[in-house]
Amino acid sequence: MSRKIFIDASLGRKTPYTPIWLMRQAGRYLSEYMEVRNRAGSFLDLCHSPELSAEVTLQPVDILGVDAAILFSDILVVPNEMGMELEFIKGVGPKFPKPLTSDRDLENLDMSASEKLGYVYKTIEIVRNRLADDKALIGFSGSPWTLATYMIEGQGSKTYARIKKILYSDPAYLHALLEKLTIVITQYLEKQILSGVDAVQIFDSWASALEKETFFEFSWRYMVKISESLKEKYPNIPIILFPKGVGSYLDGIYGNFDVFGVDWGTPIELAKEKLGDRYILQGNLEPTRLYSKEAIKSGVTHIIETMQNRRHIFNLGHGMLPDLDRENAKYLVNLVREMSSRY
């Protein structure tokens, strides 16, 4: 047993209640976050300041009472440190003004990126010192596929036309990029573990852009490769894989990892049926339910009742939205704790 309920649940041990944390739990819906971001200057300045990143990492633990903190940073600092200029444009989101196009661009990527992310490791050390013993700290990375999508598209995309054109016309190029990302991400997550995170999550936000066959070839395979290298060295660090939008591909989900993140589009009972014997499930309340207490209550009841005899970590089925009401988020955390402790 660990003192951390989140870790016990992630490793399949029985817990007195279902632990809960929320993807994107640090962010704009908290005025305290806005205050620190303004103090930092910009979002990227905030990511580059260990002291301020640590402060916003801890805010949701203090304010909402969640069972785990997630390191405050962004998945895109990795391609940024591989040499790609990165901008966060108000109202548009992240942008790489010079996306990858040529073989030359691929060769020029800096493979020592994990050594340049010292500000992230420093944040982890500060949080570790300040976080209560019974709360876990989760580190993270984007998946190779999701990072590659940003690096080739330059920004979020509706059709993913550029990367998919390469996927079908020059798959060797894409595999070479994914291999490079797999190496850098493995090193990055290992350094996060050595700096003090208790668990890691890999976000594959753009998994849904792929059909079944290409998902397994261009995304899942690389996520599992990272997980297997880490599990070999750090068997007690739980690994959470979160591929978003692959609810109809669950039959192909295998590999050495601990927790499968269920997105809100996948019925929790389906995930339970297909994966519940092999993995701990995390999820999957539809985030916009947080707009209404009634919607929270009915959603939580369904999830807790479905998962009552299974190992489970409560979360949203994707991230918090910027205009959600913090009082409803607190209500959610308390409700999950209260309902799940009855089983």
Ligand code: CP3
């Ligand atoms: O979860 C947390 O609280 C930890 C911090 C975190 C952020 N981004 C902070 C952030 C994490 C884990 C991420 C991951 C991330 N970043 C993902 C994967 C998760 C997902 O949501 O699918 C992705 C795709 C990104 C890329 C990214 N960064 C986008 C698309 C945006 C803009 C989103 C928006 O809502 O405008 C960001 C910026 C970002 N990352 C913000 C935060 C709090 C908002 C920046 C701000 O303060 O204006």
